[in-house]
Amino acid sequence: MPGSTTDSGPPTLSSGDPPRVCPACGGPLAPWRSAPSGEPSLPGDVHLRRCVLCGTAVSAGPPPTFAAAHDAGSYATRRPRGSGAARPILAAFDRQRLRLVARHHPARGRLLDVGAGRGRFVAAARAAGWDAAGIEPSARGVEAAEASYGVTLERAMIDDASVASGSLDAVTLWHVLEHLEDPAPALRTIGGWLRPGGVLVVGVPNLGSWQARLGGGRWFHLDVPRHRVHLTPDGLRRLAEASGLEVVAIHQLLLEHNPFGMWQSLVNRLTGTTSHLFHVLKRAERPRPGALAVTLLALPLIPVAAAVEAVAGLLGRGGTMALVARRPADG
Template sequence: MTDNPEWRPCPCAQPADESPVAWRPRLVFAARDYVTGDAFTVVECPQCGLVRTQPRLSAAALAKYYPKSYHGAAGARRFPSVVEWLQNCLYAGRAARVERAAGGRPGHVLDVGCGRGHLLRAFQRRGWQVAGTEIDRHTAELVRAETGADVRPGLLEAFAGADGGFDAVVLWHVLEHLHDPAQVLRDCARLLRPDGTLFVGVPDVRSWEARIGGNKWFHLDVPRHVTHFSRPVLRDLLGRAGFAVLAESSVAPEYDLFSFVQTMLNRLGLRHNILYNALRSGAARLFPMDATDWLQVLVSVLLAMPLSALFLPWMLATVILRCGATVAIIATKTSRLPGGGQTG
């Protein structure tokens, strides 16, 4: 099931003491995959603060936790039309934000883990030359056929040899799915031109919502989320990879309201992520639902109304105090890595 059943040193830490005691992780809590019910633990590195899902699964073992329904069926929507329309509006704003940070004009962008290509399309509409990667080969081929973009199966290795070839690289809610974020960020720096722009977004494991949710937090999503970031840890990783942070945000409209409501429903004892699963279009559902589940959906909808009313003051507080459930950072590639190494 795992590539090593023992706890492993954190790939991001740099302990002075290489003994096992120096990197032995601290247990945060036990958690279960809400789709399969399989048990995992969530641990924190004492050296760098990165939080990880254990045991660490091999790529082959992890693949079974991404069913074909994960990205939705070919030509079908994952969510109702109004939800996908709203998402596309937000993607358009996100592409515009990256463009402003990249100098205010279209360039060449790489969307790592592009999924169904919604953000790629937003960049295309702004005149960008777009490329993407997607682990799932079928999804990569589908997006390439639909958009005409250079979308390749895999991750950054799919563009080996394209050093300095991109004006912007996007890692939108992708980094948490990867075992070695430090190496991924270094690879992004290699692919970017000098002063290129990186846009990265991840759930914030130190947010108020995560602290209240614990192992019921909507964004925890073990084992698909193999690493879990806080704002300071992400900033540190970016700095060590050769990036300077330009801007930060703890607001992600397509996630914030729903993740708050679903987390609270989970804490109230309803089936984990039941409303999220119900909102996915039939073929895209992650687990089958029976009459009891649909009764819980009805209860969830009724509870969602008062919970949504509570969200406005909650959102204002988290924005002011910068402790929202997600963190998004725009960073620029610097000319040299810490310690004097070249980034590209």
């Protein structure tokens, strides 16, 4: 992510004023809606502005510091409740992501996971035969990767990572782009890291999804103020192409994030809360008996939500999307 990781103070997501034009396509932004914060440690409403051309939205106002947004609250260094039982599910998520990469780059080579978190996907990619590494700007992620998976990550933002030009066969940027105030420079930098023909897989929430419409200001994946750019498929495609990448596909039938996101968004609307169960599991919020009771009563609706989300994904309205792009052979 753009910013600094020096010890002189916590890095910020970006600097300067919020964009006056759409960061995806350059179109004009118009006032849209307000949404409650998706992070208990950063309370308050956030105003959003939306592009009149591609439908992408931006979170207005100054971004939170990196430390406040990514080293506190639900992102703090804690073991989530139920994390042991979730391991098989997380492994299935990693396998699907690896299949996305392999579908468009069958030969195993050098892979970099950008925003690698606690290093789980880097470990999975190595086990699948990739020469995999990762960069991660947070100290808690780097420490957890070493402790949990024996993976050494480089602590760096995108613009200060020590990656040689044209040195990578694949890059995964999984739910990182939405955290950036201006994602275009990041994509241009990453495109330069790829060898000609190398692939980039970008996962982001889909503002054009059924989830987003049903959840409204309490959509699970809106997650303001931490998320700064809220992309549509059209906006994501335009952004990638403007960054010099050749778009290969956009996948929306995804196991990771989508079924749970649909269910949690519906529960948020029913309860008038913002992802209460998620934050309880992440130990970012204490259980509130009323909200938790309604949430637990809604658990039987998970298969229904998963089925609806599957249909949404097939129709190009999935809750999150994964764009696959390639560095042109003559790039």
